[in-house]
Amino acid sequence: MKKLQAIGRKMSAGILTVCLTVGMLAGTFTSGTAEQVSGAITGFTSNDFLKCYGTSIRNNYGNGNTVHLRGTNAGGLFVQESWMCSTNVRDQKTLMSNLKDRFGENQMYSLLDYYEDNYWTESDFDNCKNLGMSVIRVPFTYMNLYRYDSSKNDWALRDNAFRKLDWFVEQCSQRGIYVILDLHGAFGSQNGQDHSGEVIDNVSDVTFFSNSYNKNKTLELWKTVAAHFANNPAVAAYDTLNEPGEKAGTTGEKHWNFYNEMYNTIRSVDPNHIIIMESCWGTSNLPNPQKYGWTNVMYEYHHYTWDYISDLDGQKKSCDNIINSINNANYGVPTYIGEFTCFGLEDAWNYVMNRFNEEGINYTSWSYKTNNSGSWGIYNEKNTNKVNPTSDSIDTIKNNWGANSIGTGNQSSNGMIYNSIKKAMPGTIVFANKALTDDDYIAIKAQISNKYVCADNNGQSNLVANRTSAGGWEQFRVINNSDGTVSFQSRANNKYLCAVFDDTDKENPVIARSNAIGTWEKFYAEKQSDGTYALKTYVDNYYVQADIDDATSGILHAYGASVGTWEKFLLEPASDKTEMPGQTDNPSVPETTVAPTTKSAETVPEGYTEATVNQWTPSGKWGCYFGNWSG
Template sequence: MGDPNGTSIEICKTLNITSNNIDFFIDNNGSLSGETSVVIYSASAGAKGDIAFGNNNITGSIDSNAPTDLNATVFGTSSNSFSLNLSASDDNSVYYTIRYRRIDETNIIPYYSALHVTGTSIYNAGNKEIKLRGTNLGSWLVQEDWMTGDICGDQRSTINTLYNRFGAQKAEELIDLWEENWITEKDLDNIKNLGMNLVRVPFTWMNLMDMNTREWKPDAWERLDWILKECSKRDLWVILCMHGAPGSQNGRDHSGVSGGSDEQAASEFWFGANAPANQTLYYEIWETIAARYKNNATIAGFDLLNEPFCQYRYTSTLGGDVLHSILYSVYNNTYKKIRKIDPNRILIMEAVWDPWDLPNPSSYSWSNVIYEYHNYEYSDYDNYEGKQITSMTNKINSINGAKNAYNLPSYMGEFCYFNTPATWETGMALLNNNDIHWTSWSYKVQAYYGNWGLYNCTKRNINLSNASELEIRDAWSNSTVTKNTNIADIISYYASNGIDKSPTSGIYYNTWTENPSGYTASTIITGLKPNATYEYIVNAYDKYGNMTSDLKATVKTLNTEEQDSYDYWVIYRDNVSDMSNYLDLRSNSFADWAGTTSQIEADKYESENAMAYIVNSAKGSWFGFGIINISGTYNFEELSNYKLHFAYKTNYNGPLYVKLGGTNGEYSVEFSPISDNKWHTQEIAMSSFTDAGMTLGESTENLIFSIVSENVTTSGAIINIDDIYYCKNQALPIVLTNADNTKNSVINIYQPTPNEICITGIDIDTEIELTNLSGLCVLKTSSNDYEARIPTNNIPKSVYIIRIGDTVGKILLK
């Protein structure tokens, strides 16, 4: 037999499952491993489906060479930061890591640092033993209607219902509304205040990909990026758990697909004609996650697959040996693929349900691995017969045997002791006394379900099949929770009991990651000490983990009195190659306020990205959207003589206001937009805000840009926004790439193709000159029309000085 790629596969053993009328093949070790792609075909008519024992193919071509010609240039320093321009000669997107440490004193290794496994314990970067204790963010990215009170079925049904009833745009807005409110920054504060150090984040492939096209979503990483960023701020580690694989690994609603009465048949990740493609997609997702978050110390580990087989693990006619074989094959394949990209990441493998459902890791040469277990005893909710504690005790006894035999840590990823607080007291002590890491299920549920949650929300009773859009919005925008005092304080005690969070000392590199859309990036390393010398090491790597050699250098921060003064403070702009000295605030994100606006697809202005919002509020009401700075603490007093610059395009007919936040509150300045639905630029002196009473000073979490109205004149209007920055002198006169020809700029420059630049808004016979940064002229010509198209196929891709008549600026040829 051969696979679709022509690789020969030796058939060593044939097992015949007559009750399911399926013939399939398996090797003589009970598993398939290595780099062979295997597709199993059903051999008899009427079979339920095919079984796939793994598929190691990586979609797309693999570039075996790492990105080349890595460059990192320091373009700004301050008392607590330095800024880098990064570039690598690669036609594809690359990722960057910047490791840095202070070299003029002994490094402090923080308690919250990168984790690794040694023997049966978990250690941080300072080799301090760590006890992971936390909770699950259940029903956030994988909705489970019993937890919320909403009638929505599984995740696939929820998405289909919303799309069919409201259309794609409204459906995505509603899903965003859910995700923005089910777990908020306040919820993470609650978890931190309980003394926990870990959250487990269940997600499905449908969070990242369109389930129909199987293409990556434009905003695929928004939620995972956000949770990692916010947990990092709060010193919380994160386990990313694949709760729902393509096709479903168990046919349960918590995988995103419910199989009803035949969960095994619904598990198309394992069974059926689609299984090979589903497994290939699963591997691609984990490879992409591994590359995107390589070296991210906030991540405690990757939980590879939640509850494989689940309910039919002990009832399937396939039997344990067969189920084990296909599970071990997928675990082994995933392990190998992630290890090629990130050799240091802890990988977590789940047993369903007991230690004997996982192999001895040494038989596969697995290392830096944790084995995970779940425990729910449903037959004695109130522990009248003592079954809650007996069940957990029996599970722990078997876990301890496996832990010592396998020489790896054990983790109780999900559990609940249900109704009785005294049972929780006894049960939590059991876990801690046996050195088992744990995350309770779950952080939050509807109050109707009592002790399933540390916090409770009100029951909604929203039926998605007939509720109005307004009813759904109203329910899903409610983020109110109340503490479950029955158990929260009990769990809090056991979360923090016996934990030593003191730092250690030694050589320690902090890690900063950048994931640009292309192969160039700018970043600012913050949180440094004044007048200190730092070593930094930069690497670029592709999606397969191929990495450049180290680029190493040192930089010294300034004394506080030497603080750099930036020419630009950039809030929202794609291309910054024409800015010689700038503070980068672009890591902050736009947000609409209270549903008064909704984000929609924007028209391009400065480059590929712009923002657009539609006004939802009725006439006479209010609306707002804007950006809050959460990227660091800055002295905004330096902006007292600056101007705020932005571009807009709107059909809104009426006055608008720009609102900013100072140390004494928020203040607004009115401007009158031109409502011709064309691009215009607007500049407002910062003195206008200080004249209105705002005080500028050292601030964080302050409003750095917003558009508001307290008296809506045009409901349904669309406001496009782009090119937002504070500038010391004149605003930049030209837009450098991918310009929209409809905007009202004097001169527009863009690249319609990689080998051509186009200049519009010029006079006939305008002289055009392109000079490299060494001063060498590489092109000189003049226009013969009001538009000039200039071939650049013989000009190296780089940054150049461009002169168009009397206008001078910088341009990046891509």
């Protein structure tokens, strides 16, 4: 029986594949890719504002859905590092000084604007969205916001200082991507490293944490930044200070005390945003947050396995060790791996990100793009030209910093990093159209096994009915669509359930993978006489079934021809306030939706005859019709 179903199913799927090649049904894509959000893009709202909730992050100011922040760093955009960027001087400060001395301050800023405009464009935001990213960490330094005013003998906030950061945050917001604002370089340099924007050769000369002027100017900077972004829901968090150990040293109490000053300064103007505290390098290099009374904070670690660059087992053990250490420290705050790479080992990339996903760890790779620096970037720049700011003409600088030079080119490491990241990312965030509580969710139980349906692996795997109780991964929100169908939103990752018809080898699995509701995310919920529901797909009228014959018993597939025991599900609401299928604001409305018996809104196109009423897909403009060919 199952083989006969599969034959018919694959015939229909084959026809559908042909039609998809021509038409591309809205909202349906190959498994593992990120869908395009249809309609007007408005960006995040207050419902999307993030706060910490124990060791997790939730939207709706900490009272809504769990959100996993996973993406990459925009390294090289606002602070250049010569090893990975198109300049050959040792730090950002030297670069700016050379350009200013040769061409004047206005031309220096004009050239830097030219670089930034070409280095990162709207297509780069689209790349991140299509990779499934939910966050981008944006490194910046005080030099991006302040200019030295010789008349005052002091650094002063630049006119329109936030123009570029505002643009970056807004572009991310439109695509459902959060931003972490990362102070990579404080006044005077907190670490003396090139990535702070200012190299200091001797560790004894790195005196930031004993320099009152530099510390006070950095506090002023954070107060200004936090006041500017205080109410912006697209900003996920403030990353207070990148790798603050002197010349890659460790962090201790003198660093923590300044963290506390930054924390109190930010909280004086912004009580709500998450504040990130960085460790150099392990859990013992951060305090228990209770020591300072910190709340709504996230702890950050960087994961670079320098001793195991080509050693897979070493990278695996190193990953397991940091996870075990974090769990044992038990600080009770969310964990964030702000920077990491697994170098050139594909299996290490897959293992590490899978472990991070399993543990609910937030992470951003280093980095989005490099000047062809091997496995460090997801992408390469288009060529490897370098600017010499001490001798190159303005024309040469513009050529080497032009769109055809530093613009995003091919995927680095022959696409290995790209493919690994794309596979691991849970996807961009679904915009919250309302503030959600526990009452908004149902649990789905398969009648055949009496097991709850689970969006396993944070929703990245096929839905499977194999759980004896219902937690966050086993909860779903019902959305009643205007056309009489329903959709389901998974609490595990906020994605919509999708019946995937483009991979016949997987037999139409149901996956919590979609950012928007299209045809594959719509179902008819038919209430049965015994109180159960049958879920019929909108696309081709297959019923969803819990397949107990599957190798992983209970996987949900959309290929049932009729309603039997495998196709029956109990929908258990959290309370009498929970929205059920067919039930919006009126509890008296029957809790059922039924597929129309005719396709009145759409007629069979010229050249076709309709073999049966349900053999073609009511998918609107991009409709794909099944039936007998007549011409």
